[in-house]
Amino acid sequence: MGLRIDTAAVAANWRALADLAPGARTGAVVKADAYGLGAARVAPALYAAGARDFFVAQAAEGRAIRPHLPEDARVFVLAGHMPREALDGLIPVLNSAEQFFRDRALRPRGAFAIQLDSGMHRLGMDNAEWAAVASEALAARTDAGTGPTLVMSHLACADEPAHPANAVQLAEFRRLTQGVSAPRSLAATGGILLGRDFHFDLTRPGIGLYGGAPFTDARPVVTLSLEVIQTRSVGPGDCVGYGCTWTPERPSRIATVSAGYADGLLRSLSGQGAVLWAGDQPCPIVGRVSMDLITVDVTDLSVVPPELEILNPRQGVDALAACAGTIGYEILTSLGHRYTRQWS
Numbered sequence: 625m626g627l628r629i630d631t632a633a634v635a636a637n638w639r640a641l642a643d644l645a646p647g648a649r650t651g652a653v654v655k656a657d658a659y660g661l662g663a664a665r666v667a668p669a670l671y672a673a674g675a676r677d678f679f680v681a682q683a684a685e686g687r688a689i690r691p692h693l694p695e696d697a698r699v700f701v702l703a704g705h706m707p708r709e710a711l712d713g714l715i716p717v718l719n720s721a722e723q724f725f726r727d728r729a730l731r732p733r734g735a736f737a738i739q740l741d742s743g744m745h746r747l748g749m750d751n752a753e754w755a756a757v758a759s760e761a762l763a764a765r766t767d768a769g770t771g772p773t774l775v776m777s778h779l780a781c782a783d784e785p786a787h788p789a790n791a792v793q794l795a796e797f798r799r800l801t802q803g804v805s806a807p808r809s810l811a812a813t814g815g816i817l818l819g820r821d822f823h824f825d826l827t828r829p830g831i832g833l834y835g836g837a838p839f840t841d842a843r844p845v846v847t848l849s850l851e852v853i854q855t856r857s858v859g860p861g862d863c864v865g866y867g868c869t870w871t872p873e874r875p876s877r878i879a880t881v882s883a884g885y886a887d888g889l890l891r892s893l894s895g896q897g898a899v900l901w902a903g904d905q906p907c908p909i910v911g912r913v914s915m916d917l918i919t920v921d922v923t924d925l926s927v928v929p930p931e932l933e934i935l936n937p938r939q940g941v942d943a944l945a946a947c948a949g950t951i952g953y954e955i956l957t958s959l960g961h962r963y964t965r966q967w968s
């Protein structure tokens with residue numbers, strides 16, 4: 625019942641992604657509570673699989689997972705060094721000259737990483753900023769050694785292998801890091817799949833660990849089953865749900881299940897062909913998804929089971945996302961807190 629998370633599948637996906645980039649270390653992105661799946665459980669499973677480099681978005685996320693990981697795990701904070709943030713035991717990824725000077729002033733011996741903007745124009749130092757701080761950054765003495773622990777950048781279009789931005793960013797990252805002996809990192813999941821030119825010293829997969837595109841060979845990680853609260857019979861002339869948007873064409877049996885858009889099952893799933901599964905039998909969502917409830921056409925089932933699955937190997941996060949007009953990342957990170965979560 626509820627949300628089941630297969631941490632053995634997460635570990636297997638990590639190993640499969642590591643095998644795709646044999647010359648590089650493979651990190652693990654566990655931001656947003658490991659894409660909604662529970663970083664306190666997922667991060668130790670990844671450590672056991674061999675991951676030592678973990679990435680979170682914000683310092684508070686880093687502080688939350690730090691106690692769950694052994695000393696030799698490194699926890700990088702992608703937001704970098706923000707004002708008044710405690711960074712003990714964490715490695716800020718410094719995104720600007722301002723962050724760099726703040727960090728050196730407040731943590732003169734602290735390990736740090738650098739993010740460069742190779743063309744996405746979201747985070748990272750631009751050409752001029754990097755030129756201004758590079759010599760000081762590369763010579764900085766920290767408790768971890770000399771210079772940054774990592775110099776990284778991020779690709780804007782890695783999930784589209786033919787997109788010209790990939791080659792442009794690769795060339796720019798190479799140019800910006802010419803002569804840099806610190807370990808370099810460019811690839812998230814999509815970048816790993818672009819091939820060895822993109823792997824550098826460390827990769828940073830996130831979504832692929834959790835079973836999402838573009839890593840289409842991933843093992844599925846989540847199963848989400850929803851309890852049937854009640855069933856009823858309806859027929860032509862009746863309607864189901866808010867707005868009376870759905871009317872049966874035949875005498876039908878409707879099951880009402882206990883989850884809705886408050887649980888991350890987006891309202892845009894209404895009437896878009898998404899199904900709930902009773903074993904191997906698909907049952908269409910009918911009518912509007914409401915805050916706490918979804919109505920499902922179970923007419924063709926001989927027996928209505930006590931629960932129906934909305935995420936499973938037959939309908940994974942990307943398939944559900946396609947019905948909702950979004951991406952698997954958003955489905956995963958929207959999974960709500962009313963589900964009981966079980967990790968195996």
Ligand SMILES: *Cc1c(COP(=O)(O)O)cnc(C)c1O
Pocket residue numbers: 653655702777778811812813814828829830831832
């Ligand atoms: C989120 C993120 C990743 C992981 O990306 P996926 O597409 O989920 O593999 C890697 N690096 C950075 C900088 C990120 O923000």
